[in-house]
Amino acid sequence: MPITPQQASVEARKICEAAPIVPVLVVDDVAHAKPLAEALVAGGLPALEVTLRTPAALDVIAAMSKVEGGMVGAGTLLTPDDVKAAKDAGATFGVSPGATDTLLEACEAEGLPLLPGSASASEAMALLERGYSMLKFFPAEAAGGAKFLGSLASPLPQISFCPTGGVNPQNATDYLSLPNVVCAGGSWVAPSALVKSGKWAEIEALAREASQLPH
Numbered sequence: 001m002p003i004t005p006q007q008a009s010v011e012a013r014k015i016c017e018a019a020p021i022v023p024v025l026v027v028d029d030v031a032h033a034k035p036l037a038e039a040l041v042a043g044g045l046p047a048l049e050v051t052l053r054t055p056a057a058l059d060v061i062a063a064m065s066k067v068e069g070g071m072v073g074a075g076t077l078l079t080p081d082d083v084k085a086a087k088d089a090g091a092t093f094g095v096s097p098g099a100t101d102t103l104l105e106a107c108e109a110e111g112l113p114l115l116p117g118s119a120s121a122s123e124a125m126a127l128l129e130r131g132y133s134m135l136k137f138f139p140a141e142a143a144g145g146a147k148f149l150g151s152l153a154s155p156l157p158q159i160s161f162c163p164t165g166g167v168n169p170q171n172a173t174d175y176l177s178l179p180n181v182v183c184a185g186g187s188w189v190a191p192s193a194l195v196k197s198g199k200w201a202e203i204e205a206l207a208r209e210a211s212q213l214p215h
């Protein structure tokens with residue numbers, strides 16, 4: 001079922017409102033998918049972004065989608081083929097580093113709510129013109145950080161953001177305290193060394209700390 005940009009942003013906002021942090025996951029081994037998702041959900045982070053950056057990513061999405069209480073999305077969406085594959089694998093939302101008309105059309109046609117990336121006022125305005133009001137601010141730290149993002153709140157109060165890229169436990173509160181930030185994305189809650197060594201309790205503890213950040 002196709003969706004409008006407005007509906008996509010309503011859905012994306014609900015996903016972002018579920019917790020202060022959306023873990024950004026790069027998973028190489030499908031065997032890690034279920035225990036990793038269970039640890040993050042148990043720690044209080046239900047919305048999970050699985051980047052399509054590994055050959056296992058689609059199988060990881062399929063496996064994580066079965067974990068109760070989770071909301072699994074696909075990150076690094078670049079092409080219509082990515083959108084279709086992510087949807088078929090069970091992703092319930094998508095995230096992209098930027099936005100093109102081709103990608104937006106594909107997500108709307110497939111009915112996959114997208115959190116499209118924006119790094120400037122003009123990009124955010126173009127997305128708003130099309131109907132998107134819940135955006136990813138990427139790459140957050142490199143593009144100007146919390147100071148830049150906060151500066152968009154006065155002229156563009158209709159737009160909310162999920163900053164991602166360089167967000168960490170030290171700067172997360174700077175972003176989360178902004179009026180135009182709903183949640184932030186970050187990879188620190190699932191460091192690859194802990195994932196590879198199956199340290200699920202440690203990952204759950206990192207998730208729990210992140211879930212308690214004020215937002």
Ligand SMILES: O=C(O)C(=O)C[C@H](O)[C@H](O)COP(=O)(O)O
Nearest residue numbers: 024051075076164165166186187
């Ligand atoms: O692949 C994508 O589409 C992405 O979403 C990129 C991520 O936003 C960053 O990789 C997260 O970066 P860190 O939290 O700084 O490690």
